[in-house]
Amino acid sequence: MNLIMNYLIKILIIFFITFKISFAEEKLKIEKIIFKINNKAITTIELENKKNYYKLIFNDLEYNHQNLFDDLISLRLFNEYFIETNKKKKYNLNETYLDIFQKYSSQNNELSKIFNKLGKDVIIENLEMDLKRKSIIEEILNLKKDLIINETNESEMLYQKILKYFIINKNDYNIVKDIIYKKKLDEENKIKELLEKYEIKFFYKQDLLNNDSVINKKIKNKFTINENIFEIEENDYIILGIIQKKLKTYDGINVQLVNLEVKDKLSANELKCNNLNNINKENVINLTSGNYAYNSLNDLIKDNLYLVDNYIQLSGENSINYIMLCALSFDKKLVNEISISQRVNSLASEIEKDFVKKYSKIYNLLIINE
DSSP: OHHHHHHHHHHHHHHHHHHHHHHHHHHHHHOOEEEEETTEEEEHHHHHHHHHHHHHHTTOTTOOOTTHHHHHHHHHHHHHHHHHTTOOOOSOHHHHHHHHHGGGGGOOSHHHHHHHHHHHHHHHHHHHHHHHHHHHHHHHHHTTHHHHHOOOOHHHHHEEEEEEEEEEEHHHHHHHHHHHHHTTOOSHHHHHHHHHHTTOOEEEEEEEEOTTOOOOHHHHHHHTTOOSEEEEEETTEEEEEEEEEEESOOTTEEEEEEEEEESSOOOTTTSSGGGGGGSOGGGEEEEEEEEEEGGGSOHHHHHHOOSTTOEEEEEOSSOEEEEEEEEEEEOHHHHHHHHHHHHHHHHHHHHHHHHHHHHHHHTTOEEOOO
């Protein structure tokens, strides 16, 4: 009997040891360290939790954060800073939790399953990191109020300025320079087609210009000349730039559109709103105009008509249609509020980037590539 019992005990011991080893190995396969901050390990489990947490935050089962890994690094750095500097909590954690997540406890769907799987402790941990980051960024924003509430002119309020530029070898550029200027190529796609046609190598980049842009000083100075296209010589290279304006928002903006149908093509001078009365009446088939809320217009118009005298040409079998933007008005208060909101978001994004860059070094960020 004792021999049988001893044998069974050995079997059980072997089973539990094997089970623990298998479980540990399986856990190692699932959970991996992805980065460290001040030698504190952050794993794939936390990354997966963060992914599911955002689905609850946005109430969207399909929500997928584009830069989840970088976002987790950012949150962890802000969290470390909050702890290291003994910051005071300026938020009500439980109240915020109830406002956002309490609804899931009474639901029966896929999101509520995620809610129950994560559990309150994991959700609270993620929520608190969000609130800590928000709190720190708001503190820094408050020190930069002047950049946010500065008075802006109507053009700055309405438009964002986009710089699109090509960097081309000087010798290669000389091959196509005359073509670019003679044909007045001021669209990046047309310039790309020309460079590719002549098998010219180039580097292309696009930047949004604002007061805080870190951009080559020569380019910024050139921009103030207000030309649509420019070139700058840099050693053995030419920077060929295009400046475009786009409306920051479609809300609160109204436009007058003119639809002009003619028999024969019009000249550039005729396609000015102030010159419409000078067009040969025998050439005009139909002329109508109307006022529209900008956000109700189709994408073709939004993408091409944003300045007075902008026009679109639509060719038919026996006629040509021109759709022209001849007047633009806007709700100044609403557009200014939208402009300030966009400025805050842009500045907050820059603050976060600068913070991550600085404290990645201070807090010894180590990314584990396995």
